Each structure stands twice: as structure tokens, then as C-alpha cells.
Amino acid sequence: MELIYQTLIRSFVQPAILVVGDLMIDTYLRGASTRLSPEAPVPVVDISSQTSVLGGGANAAVNLRNLGANVTFVSLTGDDYAAGLAAELLEREGISNEVIRCNTRRTITKTRVIAGQQLLTRYDEGTEVQPDEDCERQLIAMLEQQLPLHDAILIADYNKGLITKGIIDALEQMNHVHKKFIAVDAKQLSRYKQLQPDLVKPNYKEAVALLGLQELATCKARQMEEMGAAIFDATNARITALTLDEEGALIFREDKLLCHTAARPVNNPNVSGAGDTYISAFMLACLADAMPATAAEVAGAAAAVAIGKRNTAHCKQGELIAYFSAKDKYVRNSEELEALCNMYKAQGKKIVFTNGCFDILHSGHVSYLERAAALGDVLIVGVNTDESIKRLKGTERPINSLNDRVQVLAGLGAITHLISFGSEENDTPEPLIRIVQPAVFAKGGDYSRESLPEAAAVEAYGGEVVLLPLVPDRSTTQIIKRIYTTPVLKVAEA
Structure with a gap:
């Protein structure tokens, strides 16, 4: 079985994926703190390192690229320093950059100050409202140009204002013509019902909000197992992968529950960005004609690799192949x-x-x-x-x-x-x-x-x-x- 998974994962290099979503930059200022400020009772941090990585929808693009796909990223930023930094980071990751700079916006940046292992504060910058009409028209034009050149599109909507109703309507019209695989990872999935997505990936909190339910501390899977019809009615999705953290994932085909996959154990997990890894691997497996249950196993393994890392939540194609090889003691090459x-x-x-x-x-x-x-x-x-x-x-x-x-x-x-x-x-x-x-x-x-x-x-x-x-x-x-x-x-x- 492991050989089947490895063959499937090697095929991830074939598709070309278009990603549209909120672009964010996550910046980490790390250092040591040994004293309080004389101006106020707050710690003074002597910064020793500064690291910036792509976040939001751009992180989903990075995950797809690391898994082997050819990726083009479309978004809006400001015309500022952070936009230039984002362009450099996308180029470094090997992602085709079709990001439009709008002088009416500021690029979203989230900066964290960390002393030792302790997060002291986070401050956010950037525009988190819908784009003006001119920026919206430019984004739609870019999608019209790029969608026919790709095999599939991933919409990564972090609810930062980028994806307007006009953009969703335009995507619906485009897909009537081009018939591309559509995957959606969004805080408000019901907004995308008209697209009839091939794949959606709500987490438990998003699914509860979608259906107007009460959150439970345990037995999440049992609560959601009978919700296939309600989820399908709200999303119109062909496949729903509902992730439940330590309780694994429920996979639905339209309104029918297909399977419940177990979570893979990881010591000291770093869960930031795990959802981007999961949907990226699931999407690529679907595009390689894998059955949903197989896609879920591959996606769960990719997420396990990502959250097992100490610093970054990406899973590389070679690491995913190695994950399935790890059960086999004999290494072939x-x-x-x-x-x-x-x-x-x-x-x-x-x-x-x-x-x-x-x-x-x-x-x-x-x-x-x-x-x-x-x-x-x-x-x-x-x-x-x-x-x-x-x-x-x-x-x-x-x-x-x-x-x-x-x-x-x-x-x-x-x-x-x-x-x-x-x-x-x-x-x-x-x-x-x-x-x-x-x-x-x-x-x-x-x-x-x-x-x-x-x-x-x-x-x-x-x-x-x-x-x-x-x-x-x-x-x-x-x-x-x-x-x-x-x-x-x-x-x-x-």
C-alpha cells in the first residue's frame, strides 16, 4: 500500500494550480529580554533575528509548491515595502507571481515579538476591507487571463476582504466555460455555494459556525457524522473534508459520509498552517485521480509531517514520500x-x-x-x-x-x-x-x-x-x- 501512496505523491508534479487568496506576511522578531523599560513596566527585547515568511493564501501556494505542483499566485497588495518583500519570497519559493499592487491598499503584515520561547506581543498592519472597484476589476482580469492556463484553482479566503461577491460571480462565469477543478478553503464557505466546488475543507470551528451548532469539547466526530446533508446544502461541494484536530477527519461525498480517517500521532505538534497543508495534499491527490479516502490518508500524512516540524508548517514532496517509506525499514536508494x-x-x-x-x-x-x-x-x-x-x-x-x-x-x-x-x-x-x-x-x-x-x-x-x-x-x-x-x-x- 505504501508503494501506491508513493507513486501517487510522485504524480503531484503534473498539475498547474492557480491560487487566489489573501496575501499576508508573517514577521518574527526574536531576541532575549533581561530588563524592563524605564518608560513603562514592559520588557525590553534585544532583537537578534528577524524572519519573514508568506502567510494566508500565499502559505497555501507555498504548500502546493513544496508538494511538487506548478503554482501561480494571484492576489492584491499595497504598493509598499511589504509588497516588494512578498514578491521576493514568492520568487524564492518558485511560485509564479501575478500579484497586483494597488496604491489604495496596504499589504497585510503580522509582526510577532518573541523573547526566548515567549510571544510578548503581535501587531498587525494592512488593509482588511474589500478592494475598490478599480482593484477588483484588475483582479478579475488577471483571473480571466490565468484560469485557462491552469488545471485547477484553490481559493484561500482568510476573510480579509479580498474575495468580493463580484469576484465570486466572475469565477462562476469563467468556470462555465473552462470547467476547472475548484477547491475552497474559506472562513465562510456558504459564500462559494454557487461555484459548486469540487472540494471544500472546513475545520470543526468553521463547520459549527456554518451550521449554527454549539461547539463541543469532545465527541466532535459523532456530532458531525449526521451533518452531511446540512453541509452539502450549505456548500454544494462534491467532496467535503471536515478536519477535527485530534479526532481526525470526516470525508463526505455530497451529502453522504464516506469515511472517518484517524489523526496521525505527532509529538509536540506545531499546528500553525496545518489546514493549508491538508487541503493542498488532498487537492493534488484528487487531481491525480485518487479516491477521496486515499486522498484523505495522504493529506493526513502531509499534515502530520508539517506539524511535526519545529519551525515551519510545510510538507515537501520528498518528505511525504519518506513518511510512507518510514514504515519500510529497507531504503532503496x-x-x-x-x-x-x-x-x-x-x-x-x-x-x-x-x-x-x-x-x-x-x-x-x-x-x-x-x-x-x-x-x-x-x-x-x-x-x-x-x-x-x-x-x-x-x-x-x-x-x-x-x-x-x-x-x-x-x-x-x-x-x-x-x-x-x-x-x-x-x-x-x-x-x-x-x-x-x-x-x-x-x-x-x-x-x-x-x-x-x-x-x-x-x-x-x-x-x-x-x-x-x-x-x-x-x-x-x-x-x-x-x-x-x-x-x-x-x-x-x-
């Missing part, structure tokens, strides 16, 4: 390995790497691998190929083939992933180390730092070489010698 390692590092996990032939697995190997795993969160093991072992140990080796060795090693709980290595040019694991860039490189105590040619590569990436003591009198060579020297017992014929 260096591209898959790199994506897995990037995913683990984004989650703040400490990677340990070790390598060996592991020709005949014995208690010394098991003890060594368990101690190596205890040095971090993820243990990746490089295993020499059969040809590599022959070059290193002679033509009589290996005793067991690579496939057999990997299958036995995969049964050990200490190991997270396995990958084979070795070539005529280089039988050391250095090429893998340059991909993994482990925090720890573990080797047995029969080696020294100086005898490991790959140690320099480990340390070049800031890693540590750790030598672990071996179990006495345990080695593959000794086992093979005992096999060859032990007399064969002859069983007397009855």
Missing part, C-alpha cells in the same frame, strides 16, 4: 535516504549511523546495535553489498546474501532503517555519511578514530564518532572457523 533524513531532522530527531557486513548475525551484533540505537532517536545501518564483502573479505564471503542479511537485521527493533552500500571505487560508507550527516557515527571498539577514513566526513558535518565496546569472543570469523573445524556427527543407520 540515496534519494529516499536523503528525504527520510531531512524529515527526521526537521522533527528535531537525533540520527545515529553505523555500518557493517553483518554476515552471520550473533549476540555481539545485537548488543552493539542496541547500544548504538540508545545514542539517539533514529538508527540507520549501512550494510555492505555481496560484491563489497567479497572485495573486503575474499571470495568465500559472504556466507549469507544481502537479501538474507537485510531480512534478519530488519527484525531487530533497534534498527530504524537499512541501506546497502559499496562500489569498486569506494567500499567505505562515506557516501552515505555525506547524505545522512549523522549526529553520531557509531563503530565497534576494535576500531580507532584514526583508522576510520569516514570519520573526517562525520566531523565535517558536526557529527561525533563514538566507539562502542564489543562483546568478548563474539565475531563472525570465529563462528565460521568453528563451523569448519567442528567434526560432523554421523548418525548411525538403524
Whole structure:
């Protein structure tokens, strides 16, 4: 099943997506605070870093781009410094920028001041009312130009005034002609009923407001399971993906409940922007002809990857493929390995790497691998190929083939992933180390730092070489010698 998901995700590069939505810039001022201001009893923050990222509808565009799609973003900004910054950020993300600058507006910017891990204040700037008639006409003209060039459109309405009734009416007329896939993520979904969207994604709070219900602290799924007809009546959507945080998601086709997908567990989730990730992945899966239940599984995985990160709520295509690969211990190639390692590092996990032939697995190997795993969160093991072992140990080796060795090693709980290595040019694991860039490189105590040619590569990436003591009198060579020297017992014929 994981291979089916991976094939589906690789197809995300095919569609061209038009995104229209509120453009916002999220700016973070970070520093330390050790004193109060003499003017008032408020902390003084010595700013050490300033970071700006795309927010709002632009964040949805970034999510689609990170998942592999070709993306064009249409919006309105002011004609100011923040608009120029937004253009730079869109270009950096590889998103085609068709944002119109209007001198009657100011670009929306949300600035947060953070001391250590504590948010002290946020101040907002920008225009959050409907555009004037001239700006509205320019936006409609841009949509008329761009919609025919794309496979689908995502409307990301953060209720900041951008999407007017006139724009919705214009989109309805355009789609009568061009028949594009329409996805909507909006605070007020009922405004888009006339578009008959292919996909809408309300969260629980939005759905409750849409239907005029009371919010519940628990049992949200049970409350909403019977609401398919009411949701369809309010949205006219072909598919509704209703996200319920820790209770997963309910997927409806028109007024019928299709499935309830479980939330994927994430330690210390950073949920900001998770909805943008979810609808982006769901939309791309639908465009790749996935069934809604499959699209929901992929979208849930993408959101899990995003909220598992410490800093940013984006899921890259390679990370999503790696997420489904993570259940498979054997890593097939260096591209898959790199994506897995990037995913683990984004989650703040400490990677340990070790390598060996592991020709005949014995208690010394098991003890060594368990101690190596205890040095971090993820243990990746490089295993020499059969040809590599022959070059290193002679033509009589290996005793067991690579496939057999990997299958036995995969049964050990200490190991997270396995990958084979070795070539005529280089039988050391250095090429893998340059991909993994482990925090720890573990080797047995029969080696020294100086005898490991790959140690320099480990340390070049800031890693540590750790030598672990071996179990006495345990080695593959000794086992093979005992096999060859032990007399064969002859069983007397009855």
C-alpha cells in the first residue's frame, strides 16, 4: 500500500494550480529580554533575528509548491515595502507571481515579538476591507487571463476582504466555460455555494459556525457524522473534508459520509498552517485521480509531517514520500535516504549511523546495535553489498546474501532503517555519511578514530564518532572457523 501512496505523491508534479487568496506576511522578531523599560513596566527585547515568511493564501501556494505542483499566485497588495518583500519570497519559493499592487491598499503584515520561547506581543498592519472597484476589476482580469492556463484553482479566503461577491460571480462565469477543478478553503464557505466546488475543507470551528451548532469539547466526530446533508446544502461541494484536530477527519461525498480517517500521532505538534497543508495534499491527490479516502490518508500524512516540524508548517514532496517509506525499514536508494533524513531532522530527531557486513548475525551484533540505537532517536545501518564483502573479505564471503542479511537485521527493533552500500571505487560508507550527516557515527571498539577514513566526513558535518565496546569472543570469523573445524556427527543407520 505504501508503494501506491508513493507513486501517487510522485504524480503531484503534473498539475498547474492557480491560487487566489489573501496575501499576508508573517514577521518574527526574536531576541532575549533581561530588563524592563524605564518608560513603562514592559520588557525590553534585544532583537537578534528577524524572519519573514508568506502567510494566508500565499502559505497555501507555498504548500502546493513544496508538494511538487506548478503554482501561480494571484492576489492584491499595497504598493509598499511589504509588497516588494512578498514578491521576493514568492520568487524564492518558485511560485509564479501575478500579484497586483494597488496604491489604495496596504499589504497585510503580522509582526510577532518573541523573547526566548515567549510571544510578548503581535501587531498587525494592512488593509482588511474589500478592494475598490478599480482593484477588483484588475483582479478579475488577471483571473480571466490565468484560469485557462491552469488545471485547477484553490481559493484561500482568510476573510480579509479580498474575495468580493463580484469576484465570486466572475469565477462562476469563467468556470462555465473552462470547467476547472475548484477547491475552497474559506472562513465562510456558504459564500462559494454557487461555484459548486469540487472540494471544500472546513475545520470543526468553521463547520459549527456554518451550521449554527454549539461547539463541543469532545465527541466532535459523532456530532458531525449526521451533518452531511446540512453541509452539502450549505456548500454544494462534491467532496467535503471536515478536519477535527485530534479526532481526525470526516470525508463526505455530497451529502453522504464516506469515511472517518484517524489523526496521525505527532509529538509536540506545531499546528500553525496545518489546514493549508491538508487541503493542498488532498487537492493534488484528487487531481491525480485518487479516491477521496486515499486522498484523505495522504493529506493526513502531509499534515502530520508539517506539524511535526519545529519551525515551519510545510510538507515537501520528498518528505511525504519518506513518511510512507518510514514504515519500510529497507531504503532503496540515496534519494529516499536523503528525504527520510531531512524529515527526521526537521522533527528535531537525533540520527545515529553505523555500518557493517553483518554476515552471520550473533549476540555481539545485537548488543552493539542496541547500544548504538540508545545514542539517539533514529538508527540507520549501512550494510555492505555481496560484491563489497567479497572485495573486503575474499571470495568465500559472504556466507549469507544481502537479501538474507537485510531480512534478519530488519527484525531487530533497534534498527530504524537499512541501506546497502559499496562500489569498486569506494567500499567505505562515506557516501552515505555525506547524505545522512549523522549526529553520531557509531563503530565497534576494535576500531580507532584514526583508522576510520569516514570519520573526517562525520566531523565535517558536526557529527561525533563514538566507539562502542564489543562483546568478548563474539565475531563472525570465529563462528565460521568453528563451523569448519567442528567434526560432523554421523548418525548411525538403524
